[in-house]
Amino acid sequence: MTAKPTLLRDLPADLDVKRLPRHVAVIMDGNGRWAKQQGLPRIMGHRHGVDTLKELLRCCKDWGIEALTAYAFSTENWGRPLAEVEFLMTLFERVLRRELKELISEGVQIHFVGDLGSLPESLQEEIERAMSATRHNQTIRFTVATNYGGRREILQACRAIAEQVEKGQLQVVDIDEALFERHLYTAGTCDPDLLIRTSGEMRVSNFLLWQVAYSEIYVTETLWPNFDRQEFHRALSDYQQRHRRFGLV
Ligand code: IPE
Ligand code: IPE
Ligand code: MG
Numbered sequence: 001m002t003a004k005p006t007l008l009r010d011l012p013a014d015l016d017v018k019r020l021p022r023h024v025a026v027i028m029d030g031n032g033r034w035a036k037q038q039g040l041p042r043i044m045g046h047r048h049g050v051d052t053l054k055e056l057l058r059c060c061k062d063w064g065i066e067a068l069t070a071y072a073f074s075t076e077n078w079g080r081p082l083a084e085v086e087f088l089m090t091l092f093e094r095v096l097r098r099e100l101k102e103l104i105s106e107g108v109q110i111h112f113v114g115d116l117g118s119l120p121e122s123l124q125e126e127i128e129r130a131m132s133a134t135r136h137n138q139t140i141r142f143t144v145a146t147n148y149g150g151r152r153e154i155l156q157a158c159r160a161i162a163e164q165v166e167k168g169q170l171q172v173v174d175i176d177e178a179l180f181e182r183h184l185y186t187a188g189t190c191d192p193d194l195l196i197r198t199s200g201e202m203r204v205s206n207f208l209l210w211q212v213a214y215s216e217i218y219v220t221e222t223l224w225p226n227f228d229r230q231e232f233h234r235a236l237s238d239y240q241q242r243h244r245r246f247g248l249v
Helices: 032-035 042-062 083-106 123-134 150-166 177-182 229-241
Strands: 021-029 068-074 108-113 139-147 194-198 216-219
Touching: 021 042, 021 108, 042 068, 042 083, 042 139, 042 229, 068 083, 083 108, 108 123, 123 194, 139 150, 150 177, 216 229
Parallel strands: 021 068, 021 194, 068 139, 108 139, 194 216
Antiparallel strands: none
């Protein structure tokens, strides 16, 4: 982990600063349902979802959380109507272009994880630009999972490791958890302490399958565009009530 906690701003008094999660991961779900509730097209939910993510990132930064990982687009989401997929790809690109200056000035180190080579080329270029412009930033590590699938991530790690074995560069007995993790997209980031899913769905939908082995899971009925600072505060309070045992007694 490269990110370091910064000065805390406005941390709610009931939260214990020493027991905050180091890494929060979030499955941002419910944009479509939110839009429907408002009588708007689904894409408007995605547009509002961006503002929610921006606010959550700021909140994590203010409260000294070292890493935030957000699920923006899954390998399965390509199966949605073409117009929605195209809207999302354009949205990611536009938001990145628009927000880069602020990400830099706020000290955010942005990463993208997933099968990035299959994204539109213009988006890949924006991603490359943003990752390289922020790579020395230290305030918070912000990872966006785009065209991400946990199974695909594990498979590509297996392939890379098998190739090294095939070439005689690695012995099978030397394959352990630490080596495996170095081949995941998330190499260098600690596992999420807290996994939040909005909109009430009780599933992980192919997100960070390896990394959430011991994450605390928090599900809220709140739809993603409505997930504000207060909701995040509630999630953190809940997290701080948990007793993490990691298989011990
Ligand atoms: C999450 O919201 C955003 C993405 C998956 C891109 P949804 O679009 O899944 O919203 P619902 O689940 O249909 O309400
Ligand atoms: C998970 O949400 C993917 C993202 C948030 C990007 P989905 O809406 O795609 O998940 P399911 O279909 O409800 O499992
Ligand atoms: Mg959904």
